[in-house]
Amino acid sequence: MTCLHKKLTLMLCAALGSALAAASLPQTGPYPEANPPTPEKIALGRALFFDPLLSEDGKVACATCHRPDRAFTDGGAVSTGAFGRTGKRSAPSLINVAYRTRLFWHGGSPSLELQALGPLSDHNEHALQPEQIVEILRASRYAPEFKRIFGREPDLTALTQAIASFERTLVSYDSPFDRYQSGDAHALTASQVRGMDLFYDRAECFHCHNGNNFSDNLPHNNASELFNEDIGVAQLSGQDADVGKFITPTLRNIALTAPYMHAGQMKTLREVVQHYNGGGQANPNTDPLVRPLGLTDQEVTDLVAFLEALTDPTIATNKAFGPPEIP
Ligand code: HEC
Ligand code: HEC
Incomplete structure (x- = not known):
């Protein structure tokens, strides 16, 4: 169907557009009202999850410790982050994490958006200060994507919303x-x-x-x-x-x-x-x-x-x- 300028056709095109957008939205777990998922947001979050750009030594991504081939754990007793520093706890699986109501082994984080700031600033994980994270993102190839999706320069809220949206797609009930x-x-x-x-x-x-x-x-x-x-x-x-x-x-x-x-x-x-x-x-x-x-x-x-x-x-x-x- 080509979209001509007649009013009715435009309305049909808009409906088709949203149907297509809905069709390409991956399966996702429950999400907060403040952060509805979109295919673009999920794609950005996915790219950031696998990119070691956001770490003190440039080598640690979320996926370093949450590996898809291990159901998003890392196989270690405890995890190893920037410069080989080790933490105290084992990385939990992120499959169906959207359905967990208390995150971390001690349950201290209530949402995936807030949780993501934990590893980014943890000395034994990504080891970055919040200002450094924003600086790196603004100079990165992701900056135009943030502008397109969130209508502004990259900031911590947009970053954690994108990552959380990707995490909510890690749904599996097929065993x-x-x-x-x-x-x-x-x-x-x-x-x-x-x-x-x-x-x-x-x-x-x-x-x-x-x-x-x-x-x-x-x-x-x-x-x-x-x-x-x-x-x-x-x-x-x-x-x-x-x-x-x-x-x-x-x-x-x-x-x-x-x-x-x-x-x-x-x-x-x-x-x-x-x-x-x-x-x-x-x-x-x-x-x-x-x-x-x-x-x-x-x-x-x-x-x-x-x-x-x-x-x-x-x-x-x-x-x-x-x-x-x-x-
Ligand atoms: C009283 C609540 C309770 C009962 C009953 C219980 N579990 Fe657990 N289970 C836990 C808790 C809490 C942990 C995590 C403890 C820790 O990390 O020290 C856990 C951890 C585990 C783990 C490790 C999971 C991981 O990701 O490392 C397995 C496997 C497991 N339990 C299986 C079982 C089986 C099988 C039974 C029955 C024989 C059982 N549990 C009974 C609460 C329970
Ligand atoms: C250096 C290894 C490491 C890196 C890098 C890392 N994590 Fe984790 N992750 C862990 C460990 C260890 C825990 C458990 C920490 C705790 O309970 O105190 C955890 C816990 C979590 C949890 C809570 C899961 C639950 O069921 O309680 C989520 C969600 C999570 N990580 C997402 C992320 C995201 C998103 C990133 C990237 C921004 C990331 N992690 C980077 C090791 C890591």
């Missing part, structure tokens, strides 16, 4: 478990089905790892050993009762995100399940649901097999989750 749920009885092995029954019953996992993302988004002490002098939620609240509490992590794509827990202190899923089976390292704040479970070796194997079935095998090869193709 053997999901296929089984939607009626494909062959999607899970017999061992995985037995593991699922344990997960939702005798092993008590579902209380905290609940809902579609296997997280209640609440702080709990699961009796894992504290590492790197990290006291979890107590860091924010100052309360003894919060020592060793961390926000329940998602279990989606868990086969891709080893090592496990806030400091990567457990190397394998079997080690994690053995931890729960033994009741963990009991401490005054241990949640009563974490106690010796008495699972047999076969049951441990079944539970591990079920956890593996929560992984979407296409994440690593999903082009929309990877770096933009440079023409």
Whole structure:
């Protein structure tokens, strides 16, 4: 259809234009009213997420620690940022992060927009002052894009809005478990089905790892050993009762995100399940649901097999989750 100057045709063209825009908007999780996603904003956020431009040594991008082939974690027990400096915690997966209500292991950040400023200024991550970030962006090839999309020179608000919009597109609900749920009885092995029954019953996992993302988004002490002098939620609240509490992590794509827990202190899923089976390292704040479970070796194997079935095998090869193709 060509757009002529007649009024009616113009209206049709406008409708077609918005239909096309809507059609090319990727799938996205819930977003705040102040930051509605557009295809252009998402594309800009994606480019910035993969670009090491915004770091003190020019080598660290968000994607350095949140790698698509590892469901947006980095494979390290703790993360390594600018000039090889290491932090205290393990990088969490960003798949379905739009559905998390408290970000960071201690839950201290309420939105993806605010969260993004954390790594950018963290000495052990991107290590840039806010003024430096704005200066770099204004001199970069992204400046005209910011003007086009936000109607102004790059600033921190626009930067974090673009990155958050990209992060909200990292949505995946396609694992053997999901296929089984939607009626494909062959999607899970017999061992995985037995593991699922344990997960939702005798092993008590579902209380905290609940809902579609296997997280209640609440702080709990699961009796894992504290590492790197990290006291979890107590860091924010100052309360003894919060020592060793961390926000329940998602279990989606868990086969891709080893090592496990806030400091990567457990190397394998079997080690994690053995931890729960033994009741963990009991401490005054241990949640009563974490106690010796008495699972047999076969049951441990079944539970591990079920956890593996929560992984979407296409994440690593999903082009929309990877770096933009440079023409
Ligand atoms: C040097 C490694 C590193 C870099 C670079 C990095 N992150 Fe992270 N990211 C982490 C670690 C480690 C955590 C957990 C920190 C904590 O809980 O205190 C984290 C946490 C997060 C979370 C919270 C997820 C959740 O479920 O709680 C989001 C979102 C996130 N990062 C996005 C980003 C974005 C966007 C960038 C780029 C602007 C970025 N990260 C750069 C390592 C990194
Ligand atoms: C009382 C709440 C609670 C219960 C019950 C619970 N978990 Fe957890 N789970 C957590 C918390 C909190 C963490 C993070 C703790 C940390 O990092 O120190 C966690 C971490 C994990 C991790 C590591 C995730 C990652 O990204 O590193 C796995 C895997 C896991 N749990 C599986 C299970 C299984 C399987 C069960 C049942 C046997 C279970 N959980 C029972 C709260 C719970």
